[in-house]
Amino acid sequence: MTDTQSWDAGDLARRLAENAEAVCRHYLSAGRRHGNYWLVGDVHNTPGQSLYVRLHGGPDGRGRAGKWTDGATGQHGDLLDIIRESLGLLDFRDVADEARRFLCLPQSEPRSAPDRGRSHVFSHDTSGQASGTADAARRLWAMSRPIAGTLAETWLRQRDLTRLSGLPSLRFHPDCYYRADADSPTETWPALIAAVTDLEDHVTGVHRTWLARDGRGKAPVEIPRRAMGDLLGNAVRFGMVSDVLAAGEGIETVLSLHEIMPDLPLAACLSSAHLAATAFPPTLRRLYVLRDDDPAGDHAVTTLQARTQEAGIECLVLSPRLADFNDDLRYLGRGAMRAILHPQLAPQDVARFLHPVTH
CATH class of the missing domain: 3.40.1360.10 (Dna Topoisomerase Vi A Subunit; Chain: A, domain 2)
Known part of the structure; x- marks a missing residue:
């Protein structure tokens, strides 16, 4: 593993651990939560309780979120290993790309030739827009938090908006990824996240407003507002x-x-x-x-x-x-x-x- 890969793996593992329960619900859907752990049969998502994933670090600082152990086999690892094993991926780049997809992060640079031995996990439509953006939107929504006391609240109050309680369709993400285009570097900015829903109140997309570091304006980026997901007819x-x-x-x-x-x-x-x-x-x-x-x-x-x-x-x-x-x-x-x-x-x-x- 190169130094770059090592840094990338550590960063991705940390971000996955911050959203450990969402990761488990997605890749280990046959399991269930029990207290501070997610229980499932094994890394291949078999029903059972042999494998346990810690969802949050302990209050005394011991134990790290995202770490798991299979009591039957002695296997252990982090959430990148869960992604690798549950999907049967071999190449670290495939694992990293899948982790970025789950976390709604930009993908790595495309390969010069397609890997024909790889399953089509990262399909794209003919317009060049990643498919499954509604799923990505729902994951971003799940990883965001209520706006009370955040920079999103600061931003809205700067717009003279003060009736901010009881607005469940608005959330905040402190480090939302921004990329102006495929050739631009990735940045992180705080963001107001709004849920786009259909008439049955299902989340079909999200709208992001990237904010300045103090919340008193929009972030100084080229396109500070963007929506993703299924938007037509929804709001x-x-x-x-x-x-x-x-x-x-x-x-x-x-x-x-x-x-x-x-x-x-x-x-x-x-x-x-x-x-x-x-x-x-x-x-x-x-x-x-x-x-x-x-x-x-x-x-x-x-x-x-x-x-x-x-x-x-x-x-x-x-x-x-x-x-x-x-x-x-x-x-x-x-x-x-x-x-x-x-x-x-x-x-x-x-x-x-x-x-x-x-x-």
Whole structure:
């Protein structure tokens, strides 16, 4: 093993250990958790309890997460060994590539010729985008944590967003990998992670907003926002939809309405194209469209007006005074934003959703 491989193996093993339970659930799915251990029959994912994986380090500093022992055979190792044995991989590079795939990290440089003896673990579609991105998104989501007390909370508060409790669709990752393109070096930045879900609340993708080290702005990278996974028709959702929903593009734009109307169900569709294609919940009777002041936003509104008319859903457009509702919130204030929204709402929704401004 070269020095580079040794460093890479140590780094990958550490990152896998930080997410030991997620690794076990994926590669040792025939097992189960028992206290601080994952129990399974052997490294080949046979049902049983002979092999045990430590999920967290001990409070006294003894014992390391990700270390495992098979009581029947005496085998032991780390989670890279679990990946190698469970998939039957021989080459360290294959093991490392699989670990990077699981951790949503960039792959190593491609080989000059395909390895025909290797199973197709890392397939790609014809567009060059890695297949299985919905699975990768779900893993990133599982490895993220609630936003309370994190730089994600700092970022949102910088946008004058303060109603941040009870938002389970938002999480934080302290070291989210970023790569501008295939030829650029890999960087790590803290990131706000948002779950993209379908109408059944299944996670189909994630949206990442990479943040500055202090959380007071976006990271100084070329593309600080990116989504991955299955996005079409899906959205970042806030609240349970009954008969009324407000849908817009950006997360901060949508959350700006949450500041004024915290009981109004909301959906951030992440782009004008995805807003135009958003799926309608079966109980929906009235859709509010949060229009961004640009041609793409106008096109989304026109498309949704036609779709809702065909579906028998009332469609009302909410227009900001400035470029978007987050600008209205930040520069005009809550009182002005309430006054802007009041005449645009259906009368019955004013009393139902438009709370008096208390802060």
